[in-house]
Amino acid sequence: MIDSRDYEEFSRFLSDCCGLVLGDSRQYLVSSRLSRLLDEFGFQSVPDLLHAMRKAPNPRLRTRVIDAMTTNETSWFRDAFPFEILRHVLLPELAKKGASIKVWSAGCSSGQEAYSISMVVSEWEESRPARVVPVSILGTDLSEGILEEARRGVYDGLSIVRGLSEARRARYFETVADGHRVIPEVQRRCRFQKLNLVDSYTALGKFDLVFCRNVLIYFSAETKRQVFDGIARQMNPGGYLFLGASETAGPYSKAFETVRTEYGSILRLKS
Numbered sequence: 001m002i003d004s005r006d007y008e009e010f011s012r013f014l015s016d017c018c019g020l021v022l023g024d025s026r027q028y029l030v031s032s033r034l035s036r037l038l039d040e041f042g043f044q045s046v047p048d049l050l051h052a053m054r055k056a057p058n059p060r061l062r063t064r065v066i067d068a069m070t071t072n073e074t075s076w077f078r079d080a081f082p083f084e085i086l087r088h089v090l091l092p093e094l095a096k097k098g099a100s101i102k103v104w105s106a107g108c109s110s111g112q113e114a115y116s117i118s119m120v121v122s123e124w125e126e127s128r129p130a131r132v133v134p135v136s137i138l139g140t141d142l143s144e145g146i147l148e149e150a151r152r153g154v155y156d157g158l159s160i161v162r163g164l165s166e167a168r169r170a171r172y173f174e175t176v177a178d179g180h181r182v183i184p185e186v187q188r189r190c191r192f193q194k195l196n197l198v199d200s201y202t203a204l205g206k207f208d209l210v211f212c213r214n215v216l217i218y219f220s221a222e223t224k225r226q227v228f229d230g231i232a233r234q235m236n237p238g239g240y241l242f243l244g245a246s247e248t249a250g251p252y253s254k255a256f257e258t259v260r261t262e263y264g265s266i267l268r269l270k271s
């Protein structure tokens, strides 16, 4: 069992290093998420592991603990409507404005969001728009392990069916020994990089479009305020921000306004 002092200390560690808020009495969650690491690193119990982390810094163990505690749930074309807005409203509008379009998938998990965006770009290009501009997509995440999956772009039979139509499955994947690999046409627009959203991200440059979906729900109000400020600073004038279906910016940031389209709503950086 994890006693309340260990639990409090572990909660503080997670919140300080990556903004994640565990909440009260979630000892069970901590035990179940860390159980595999106990065997791997030879600890008898979760308190043993926590005491070892306290006594001597071990960057590999620290990274693995953080990886184990993050929720990586994702799917292809999650919520559908953001990708409709992207295809029918944003790509045509942004292509008229600039020489290229830069997209950031912040908290990209295993890459489905970034690759879904890239598939939409392929379909937009095929529709012969008046002006095609190059689109680059940066996926960032805190978790090294999940980024490795994103970079490989190989998905098993279960994850390939979550959110993908049969037509897109047939068109955008090739079968490899251990699953289904995203084809180079889709992969070449995407790049993946480690980034902790509680750190500075000025080095990333500016984006026309940011997807930060189902990430901020795990953060405290104060961390949400800081992340919204940071994202706003990384956006080009008139840039757009997608949040998850249950997330809002209003209580934490005044930098954005809601724009309604026939496909749904999106946030735009105020001028």
Ligand SMILES: C[S@@+](CC[C@H](N)C(=O)[O-])C[C@H]1O[C@@H](n2cnc3c(N)ncnc32)[C@H](O)[C@@H]1O
Pocket (backbone or CB within 6 Å): 018, 019, 020, 070, 071, 072, 073, 074, 075, 078, 106, 107, 108, 109, 110, 113, 140, 141, 142, 143, 146, 195, 196, 197, 198, 212, 213, 214, 215, 244
């Ligand atoms: C639930 S997934 C959402 C994935 C995708 N955006 C979607 O909506 O399907 C949340 C992701 O945020 C990442 N994450 C959590 N805290 C983070 C932090 N402080 N910095 C960067 N990424 C973080 C997790 O590793 C996880 O992959």
